[in-house]
Amino acid sequence: MNTTAEKNIILQVDRLKQYFPVKKDSIFKPKAYVKAVDDISFELFEGETLSIVGESGCGKSTTGRAILRLDEPTDGKVLYMGKNILTLNKKDMRKLRGDLQVIFQDPFASLNPRQMVKQILNEAMAIQNVVEKSKRKERMLELLGYVGLPPESLDRYPHEFSGGQRQRIGIARALAVNPKLIICDEAVSALDVSIQAQILNLLKKLQKQFKLTFLFISHDLSVVRHISDRVMVMYLGKVVEIAEKKEMFDSPLHPYTKALLSSIPVPDPTLKRDRVILKGDVPSPIDPPGGCRFHTRCPFAIEKCKQEEPPLRELVNNHFVSCHIAETLPV
Amino acid sequence: MTVQVKTEQPDIAVKTLIGGTKESRIKDFISTLIQNKAALAGAIIIIVYLLMAAFAPLLAPYSPYEIDLENKLTPPSADHWMGTDDKGRDILSRILYGSRLSMGVGFAAVLFGAFFGIIFGLVAGFYGKWVDTIIMRMMDVMLAFPGILLALAIIAALGPSLINVTIAVGAFSVPLFARIVRGSTLEVKRLEYIDAIRSLGASDFVIIFKHIFPNILSPIIVQGTLRLATAILSAAGLSFLGLGAQPPSPEWGTMLSSGRDFLFSAPYIALFPGLAISILVLGFNIFGDGLRDAFDPRMKK
Amino acid sequence: STQTKTEQEAGNESEGKKDGGTLTVVRLSDATKLDPHFITDIPSANIIYQKVYETLVEPDKDMNIQPLLATEWNVIDDTTWEFKLKEGVTFHDGTPFNAEAVKATFDRLLDPNTGSPQREKFAMINEVKVIDEYTVQLLLDYPYAPLLSILASSEGSIMSPKALAENQETLAEKPVGTGPFVFKDWKTGQEISLKKNENYWGKQPSIDEVVFKVVPEDATRLAMIETGEAHINDQVPVTEIERIEASDSMGLLRAEGLAVEYIGFNTKKKPLDDVKVRKAISHAVEREAIIKGVYNNVGTLANAAMSPKVFGHSEKVKPYDYDLNEAKKLLKEAGYENGLKLKLLTSDRKERINMAEVIQSQLKGIGVEVDIQVMEYGAYIDTIDKSEHDLFIGGWGNATGDGDYNQYNLFHTASQGPPGNHFYYSNPEVDKIIEEARRETDEAKRKDLYEKVMQMELEDAVYIPIRNYEHMAAHSKNVSGFWLNAANYLMIDDAVIK
Amino acid sequence: MKERNKPILEVKGLKTHFTTKRGVSKAVDGIDFTLHKGETLGIVGESGCGKSMTSLSILRLIPSPPGKIAGGSVLFKGRDLVTMPEDEMRKIRGNEISMIFQEPMTSLNPVIPVGEQIAEALRLHQKMGKKAAWDKSVEMLKMVGIPSPEKRAKQEPFQLSGGMRQRVMIAMALACTPEVLIADEPTTALDVTIQAQILELIKELQTKIGMGVIMITHDLGVVAETCDKVAVMYAGNIVEHASTEQIFADPKHPYTQGLLNSLPKIHEDQEELITIDGSVPSPYNMPAGCRFASRCPYAEDICAAHQPDLVSYSEDIKVRCWKYTDKWTGKRDKEGVV
Amino acid sequence: MLMFILRRILQTIPVIIGVTFVVFFIMQLVPGDPAVLLAGEGASKETIEAIREQLGLNQPLYIQYFEYLTNVFKGDLGVSLKNSQPVLDEILVRLPITIELAFFSIIITIVLGMAAGIISAVKPYSLTDVSVMLVALLGISLPSFWFGLMLMYFFSVKLQILPVAGWDSLLHVILPAITLGAGGAAIVARMTRSSMLEVIRQDYIRTARAKGLRERIIIYKHALRNALIPVITVVGLQFGALLGGTVLVESIFAINGLGRMIVDAIRMRDLPMVQGGVLFASLIFVVVNLFVDVFYRFFNKRIELN
Ligand SMILES: Nc1ncnc2c1ncn2[C@@H]1O[C@H](COP(=O)(O)OP(=O)(O)OP(=O)(O)O)[C@@H](O)[C@H]1O
Ligand SMILES: Nc1ncnc2c1ncn2[C@@H]1O[C@H](COP(=O)(O)OP(=O)(O)OP(=O)(O)O)[C@@H](O)[C@H]1O
Numbered sequence A: 001m002n003t004t005a006e007k008n009i010i011l012q013v014d015r016l017k018q019y020f021p022v023k024k025d026s027i028f029k030p031k032a033y034v035k036a037v038d039d040i041s042f043e044l045f046e047g048e049t050l051s052i053v054g055e056s057g058c059g060k061s062t063t064g065r066a067i068l069r070l071d072e073p074t075d076g077k078v079l080y081m082g083k084n085i086l087t088l089n090k091k092d093m094r095k096l097r098g099d100l101q102v103i104f105q106d107p108f109a110s111l112n113p114r115q116m117v118k119q120i121l122n123e124a125m126a127i128q129n130v131v132e133k134s135k136r137k138e139r140m141l142e143l144l145g146y147v148g149l150p151p152e153s154l155d156r157y158p159h160e161f162s163g164g165q166r167q168r169i170g171i172a173r174a175l176a177v178n179p180k181l182i183i184c185d186e187a188v189s190a191l192d193v194s195i196q197a198q199i200l201n202l203l204k205k206l207q208k209q210f211k212l213t214f215l216f217i218s219h220d221l222s223v224v225r226h227i228s229d230r231v232m233v234m235y236l237g238k239v240v241e242i243a244e245k246k247e248m249f250d251s252p253l254h255p256y257t258k259a260l261l262s263s264i265p266v267p268d269p270t271l272k273r274d275r276v277i278l279k280g281d282v283p284s285p286i287d288p289p290g291g292c293r294f295h296t297r298c299p300f301a302i303e304k305c306k307q308e309e310p311p312l313r314e315l316v317n318n319h320f321v322s323c324h325i326a327e328t329l330p331v
Numbered sequence B: 001m002t003v004q005v006k007t008e009q010p011d012i013a014v015k016t017l018i019g020g021t022k023e024s025r026i027k028d029f030i031s032t033l034i035q036n037k038a039a040l041a042g043a044i045i046i047i048v049y050l051l052m053a054a055f056a057p058l059l060a061p062y063s064p065y066e067i068d069l070e071n072k073l074t075p076p077s078a079d080h081w082m083g084t085d086d087k088g089r090d091i092l093s094r095i096l097y098g099s100r101l102s103m104g105v106g107f108a109a110v111l112f113g114a115f116f117g118i119i120f121g122l123v124a125g126f127y128g129k130w131v132d133t134i135i136m137r138m139m140d141v142m143l144a145f146p147g148i149l150l151a152l153a154i155i156a157a158l159g160p161s162l163i164n165v166t167i168a169v170g171a172f173s174v175p176l177f178a179r180i181v182r183g184s185t186l187e188v189k190r191l192e193y194i195d196a197i198r199s200l201g202a203s204d205f206v207i208i209f210k211h212i213f214p215n216i217l218s219p220i221i222v223q224g225t226l227r228l229a230t231a232i233l234s235a236a237g238l239s240f241l242g243l244g245a246q247p248p249s250p251e252w253g254t255m256l257s258s259g260r261d262f263l264f265s266a267p268y269i270a271l272f273p274g275l276a277i278s279i280l281v282l283g284f285n286i287f288g289d290g291l292r293d294a295f296d297p298r299m300k301k
Numbered sequence C: 001s002t003q004t005k006t007e008q009e010a011g012n013e014s015e016g017k018k019d020g021g022t023l024t025v026v027r028l029s030d031a032t033k034l035d036p037h038f039i040t041d042i043p044s045a046n047i048i049y050q051k052v053y054e055t056l057v058e059p060d061k062d063m064n065i066q067p068l069l070a071t072e073w074n075v076i077d078d079t080t081w082e083f084k085l086k087e088g089v090t091f092h093d094g095t096p097f098n099a100e101a102v103k104a105t106f107d108r109l110l111d112p113n114t115g116s117p118q119r120e121k122f123a124m125i126n127e128v129k130v131i132d133e134y135t136v137q138l139l140l141d142y143p144y145a146p147l148l149s150i151l152a153s154s155e156g157s158i159m160s161p162k163a164l165a166e167n168q169e170t171l172a173e174k175p176v177g178t179g180p181f182v183f184k185d186w187k188t189g190q191e192i193s194l195k196k197n198e199n200y201w202g203k204q205p206s207i208d209e210v211v212f213k214v215v216p217e218d219a220t221r222l223a224m225i226e227t228g229e230a231h232i233n234d235q236v237p238v239t240e241i242e243r244i245e246a247s248d249s250m251g252l253l254r255a256e257g258l259a260v261e262y263i264g265f266n267t268k269k270k271p272l273d274d275v276k277v278r279k280a281i282s283h284a285v286e287r288e289a290i291i292k293g294v295y296n297n298v299g300t301l302a303n304a305a306m307s308p309k310v311f312g313h314s315e316k317v318k319p320y321d322y323d324l325n326e327a328k329k330l331l332k333e334a335g336y337e338n339g340l341k342l343k344l345l346t347s348d349r350k351e352r353i354n355m356a357e358v359i360q361s362q363l364k365g366i367g368v369e370v371d372i373q374v375m376e377y378g379a380y381i382d383t384i385d386k387s388e389h390d391l392f393i394g395g396w397g398n399a400t401g402d403g404d405y406n407q408y409n410l411f412h413t414a415s416q417g418p419p420g421n422h423f424y425y426s427n428p429e430v431d432k433i434i435e436e437a438r439r440e441t442d443e444a445k446r447k448d449l450y451e452k453v454m455q456m457e458l459e460d461a462v463y464i465p466i467r468n469y470e471h472m473a474a475h476s477k478n479v480s481g482f483w484l485n486a487a488n489y490l491m492i493d494d495a496v497i498k
Numbered sequence D: 001m002k003e004r005n006k007p008i009l010e011v012k013g014l015k016t017h018f019t020t021k022r023g024v025s026k027a028v029d030g031i032d033f034t035l036h037k038g039e040t041l042g043i044v045g046e047s048g049c050g051k052s053m054t055s056l057s058i059l060r061l062i063p064s065p066p067g068k069i070a071g072g073s074v075l076f077k078g079r080d081l082v083t084m085p086e087d088e089m090r091k092i093r094g095n096e097i098s099m100i101f102q103e104p105m106t107s108l109n110p111v112i113p114v115g116e117q118i119a120e121a122l123r124l125h126q127k128m129g130k131k132a133a134w135d136k137s138v139e140m141l142k143m144v145g146i147p148s149p150e151k152r153a154k155q156e157p158f159q160l161s162g163g164m165r166q167r168v169m170i171a172m173a174l175a176c177t178p179e180v181l182i183a184d185e186p187t188t189a190l191d192v193t194i195q196a197q198i199l200e201l202i203k204e205l206q207t208k209i210g211m212g213v214i215m216i217t218h219d220l221g222v223v224a225e226t227c228d229k230v231a232v233m234y235a236g237n238i239v240e241h242a243s244t245e246q247i248f249a250d251p252k253h254p255y256t257q258g259l260l261n262s263l264p265k266i267h268e269d270q271e272e273l274i275t276i277d278g279s280v281p282s283p284y285n286m287p288a289g290c291r292f293a294s295r296c297p298y299a300e301d302i303c304a305a306h307q308p309d310l311v312s313y314s315e316d317i318k319v320r321c322w323k324y325t326d327k328w329t330g331k332r333d334k335e336g337v338v
Numbered sequence E: 001m002l003m004f005i006l007r008r009i010l011q012t013i014p015v016i017i018g019v020t021f022v023v024f025f026i027m028q029l030v031p032g033d034p035a036v037l038l039a040g041e042g043a044s045k046e047t048i049e050a051i052r053e054q055l056g057l058n059q060p061l062y063i064q065y066f067e068y069l070t071n072v073f074k075g076d077l078g079v080s081l082k083n084s085q086p087v088l089d090e091i092l093v094r095l096p097i098t099i100e101l102a103f104f105s106i107i108i109t110i111v112l113g114m115a116a117g118i119i120s121a122v123k124p125y126s127l128t129d130v131s132v133m134l135v136a137l138l139g140i141s142l143p144s145f146w147f148g149l150m151l152m153y154f155f156s157v158k159l160q161i162l163p164v165a166g167w168d169s170l171l172h173v174i175l176p177a178i179t180l181g182a183g184g185a186a187i188v189a190r191m192t193r194s195s196m197l198e199v200i201r202q203d204y205i206r207t208a209r210a211k212g213l214r215e216r217i218i219i220y221k222h223a224l225r226n227a228l229i230p231v232i233t234v235v236g237l238q239f240g241a242l243l244g245g246t247v248l249v250e251s252i253f254a255i256n257g258l259g260r261m262i263v264d265a266i267r268m269r270d271l272p273m274v275q276g277g278v279l280f281a282s283l284i285f286v287v288v289n290l291f292v293d294v295f296y297r298f299f300n301k302r303i304e305l306n
């Protein structure tokens, strides 16, 4: 913990759990839950980008939503600048929301189709009351400048923009309230490679400019590799591995991470790789397998994996993994 | 590498597709409406009706109230284009004057029903859980309740007047609107832009009325235009209980009902008010459909 | 006379033809109960009256009292009436009809514990005395002239003493009388059926069975007659006369009724407490136009609250003539030359609403602006019972056919409110004459008293008489021999289905 | 596998236009390519460039109105699908040419058991009996690697995971052993680990059945790993057509170059990604000249004025760019823009 | 699902109590005194008072209500003020009739409405579509008394092929069921049409086409099943309107049903009958809607999870 010790922790997630009750099919069955996020802890340092990767349904978005209290978490703490935001009342929470912003995946669904850009931006400022009324127009133009949209965009509706432009509007809205932390939930997944590149560049630029902290949720590893400082891998509601980006990509420890990294199709036809192709589907989060949750698909699983849940342990410097046999795996 | 994120060139595609200014936007809205031929026809029908209501005194060839028992039940003729009723009053004149009443009651009732229905539906759908349960069970009570009883209760509590008939008729449609709105709210609530606005710290009120409501207009418009007919007809039903427009008001529904005794001997008594209602409802329905499309920016894609 | 051919034909033809069959009568509403001591409405009484139950005496077509279960009667003194009863009559349950039966019936009616709403009408009877098996005396508290008319009405029905003793409660559903028809079945809300009494003491009916079906919709009832699905429809809207008369499958029977319709004034309420205003309005209503325009000439112009069929009616009583100038003059005298606003209350019967509209238009002529208030029947009654009305359209059934029932209930101070005086009229002199007429046994003198008191009421302009009822029944051309009694009872003893 | 037999599918000058209130959208505007047995052709390009519309046009599944095939021909084993009568076309759909759609979530009927959805095509085209068709559909599910297929066949789509649904789509498309398979972004909606499974599966089956595959995607990684040759589309046109190795090693068209450049390099750290400025022209209002001209770093006067043709650069390479013609002056090239 | 049904059934209890409560207090508000109406013309104040006493109308309201409620839970709905018959008996005679009528009407609503909707949707904006939708709109805006009497006039009086009124055979059911079902059919037709048009645009319809299926199979097998889901809700709501509409139709065709009974009872201020009638009407309504919800959830579950 040497290198990170000096950095300020802006957000600390402590034993967060998010269970969604499932409607029961029968009164005879016990009450069931989707354990979307099941006891995860991590911290986020000021000015860094932490990415969360993992398959669809592993709880990435749920983690983000829980931090923002878009859903009320079942258990755990989320400390923002040392304050547990999960216990704030409605009013204080609303005030705090200015600091924590989110950019969503779907650039269309995340903008109200009936509001013009200026209404969208104005409303954001009005809600948090960050800019006085007379200066808002000015600020709007400034925001559009940051995200690279022409000033006349103000009078248009979201559907009149391309996907990439819409995503910029979403970013401008998030920036409008001067946030400290932005959660990007698949913020570029829906975009074309060329547009994706524009947005990624923009995010990086803005991060520097405003000292933003990003929690970057994605399943596109090449994007993650480009943007993150640290990476966290989730599987079925659990954190399986956290490490510095380079460390993670160069020497993944968890068998799932390994499979994930090897599955990325590489745009280079000359490169023929040994690919770890996993068998089977992701188990249901309603009834996750006991022991290590990955053991049903893990090519290396041993008996212990079925019985005991592996703890998240620091194997190398700042490289945490949750696997009983991480040391013994082939590289 | 010098390629920077620059301000994008004013986007040709966007610019040519949609004019950026406000006036052109309104023009665009209107032109979408006009291009939708059915909606245009609907709009024309409605305008004709509104003109009819506005200029009834000028248009009506006779007084709508003047009883002339000598000339009762005359079939349509050059003198009385739509014939006369069982008290010798000119049906055309009554229909013209009645447009004020019937359209007024119809609209007001639908608006009343929609207003409360929308609020209940939004609140139930947005908050879910026990709020939802309580509101929706209340709506069930209302739906299961005989209308005539509700009407009688309203006379009792508020006294008979046209406003109260509007309330009574409107009350019948509250649960219908509530159900529809609740369903749509549940759908829209899940969309990302609702989460986005919530994460900005917007209050529930803003979320519900500014962000959810405008996006569930379409089923409301459809239901509203359909309820209009029912509202006019039920208003007539109530006037017989002494709740609605009192005779000799030329209210369409009442006129239609009074034609019931002459269905075979003088069918025109019921026919013309019936047509007046049907055509109005037709107009509103097709206009409503067009409106829904024109209001929805997405439909232009 | 308004009797149509049908009746006369029936008289001639009914002898030879005894075809039997089921007679289907369609009517607006169902009976409420079939116990004559508890019946308060015509649709209920119509089922049993002279069909299942019989009375000691009965009114004929002209409302003259004729013997029925009593063969003769004597007024022994002012307060003692003696009746000789018919012998050899048995109730449907086999109990013989005799003086004990008469006593049992009236004792039950008069017993306060019975709680009969009709007790009031018989309150003058102090005791029913059995003289011998077939002789009975009614001892009255005070002289009461209209006694026979009450005995002749439905509430005077003689009931089986056995049924009274054993199962009083079930009498509401299962009447047991002596009449030509025996109660068969009642499906509430749907139909009541009676079958021929095989042991009837008099002439056996020709039909085997009669079913009274409830068909609320006017048009449907007529359609059923037209298609032959039913035989008689005893409530016909006035608008359908032409159609019925033009039809070759339907006939129309019309009969003068006992009831009258009138416009009433609330004499307690401003400005109608001013007799001049009332007179003015009385002058301004053109009654003939209503009979013709609204009622299609069904019924006749009424001159008072009693129809010609009611005992005590007098042609000499004169209501106000149609005279707008006089009306305006009176209004001016009353201080309303600039007009006046009034509310006219009516129940939701179609004809009455029409009538209200016509009256509204007529009164406009003298500057009286009328707001029509249509109310559902229950609310209407409630409003007039509470004296919250100005003008109202009312009617009086005159169920007994005697002037006392009319005058006492409508105009006596004691009857203000629910009993019938919704004019809230109070005139001590009128009260006195009404009471006097009640005790007067001399028919001619009674008639004079009624004439006098009716004229006084009109002088006070308490109401505007509009129409004497006329009852109409549409019938299939293949039935004959039935008739309508003035109280709108359907008489089917002699009905024949071809 | 790549023997040069007669092509089974030949698309020539295919044009698909949409007529809307705003005018005519030339979604597909003159596309040419050929497909041989056992070969995989990748079609790549920016979102909205007409990839899906091209594939739908081949099967004549364009939503009509407003869409319409406005010209060109699609020769399938020598017969033109564009002019073929509808009922004959029906015999080809799902039988000889099948399609895997972009969205496995919405492309399956939510209320019909998946087994039945597969079996109905078998009954129709292979004239199989009810039982036989069902057994075959269970077999197909097994082949695409769905565990306990007997049970799964009876389930409805909502009871299956996304990966399974996509596999059902594949089973459905392959049920009648088609000669051509069009896969329209078959893995976009899936996780990488599942995507790897599916791509592996398609490859495997292709070798087994020997069909020609058109693989539509905008994921260049997928193209690199699965395709023999690639067509790059831009704004309704093919701008470059070459073998996969060629495209990745030495892209000719400036758009292709831009596209490849903007990918984050997975084994290399970049501070900033390279982007292509500007945006695609509106399909309602195509420029007269090269459609990429406004975004092209090399554009010269001629580019804005005249549209280049798709010309052969070498035997295997076709490119639609003035830069590779003799009309090119090369002025800006010398300034060294890139 | 079972849990859901159980919960809904439990929720029904407060609904029913709510209904009785509202009915009770509304009936107190409504002007008109059952005692006066029962006493009839010319009854004295004493008589009326006696009747009131006899009917127990003099007790304080809350006692009357709680007595009523406790009796209801014991299964005793009281006796009619009008004819002293047990309310339950009166209702049980009429309930099957009304249910039968409603059942056939809803069948007509569904069959007619959906057929029209499908015909319209198959060729949108065609002449057939426009005319079907016009007829449907007329169906919505025409009062049912008019429609019912017209049907009666043509089929019973003119053609004499169907009975005018009554409820004795299946023939008697036809006209009332059509009259009652027609309005709903119009609404269902509109819903079906728009829902079909929506569904036809879905990806899975394209998939079906890509399989080479015939258009007919696509419409009836693939599109219709999905299009019906939103229509189900409308049918459920329509059932409520239908129950309200029974009054008129029961009057016109002289059917001895629950609707007419309730209205008659209201007119007589016969509180126990009104209470009982409304209780059962709401029970029917709640049960039907429960079915609809269960059905809907069953279908919708797969859609939500997609
Ligand atoms: N509101 C909810 N109610 C019930 N289950 C939920 C809810 N939200 C999420 N889930 C479930 O929780 C699990 C995790 O979902 P989440 O959206 O966090 O996954 P994700 O990692 O973001 O996946 P993706 O990459 O597809 O976005 C899933 O199984 C999902 O079905
Ligand atoms: N119904 C339609 N009406 C008008 N234009 C349409 C319609 N459908 C598609 N288009 C146009 O056709 C063009 C090509 O669309 P297509 O779906 O083929 O793109 P794509 O290359 O598959 O993109 P993506 O990668 O997003 O799937 C788009 O620009 C679009 O505007």
Ligand SMILES: [Mg+2]
Pocket: A060, A061, A062, A185, A186
């Ligand atoms: Mg997610």
Ligand SMILES: [Mg+2]
Pocket: D051, D052, D053, D102, D184
């Ligand atoms: Mg596509």
Ligand code: NI
Pocket: B001, B002, B003
């Ligand atoms: Ni550079």
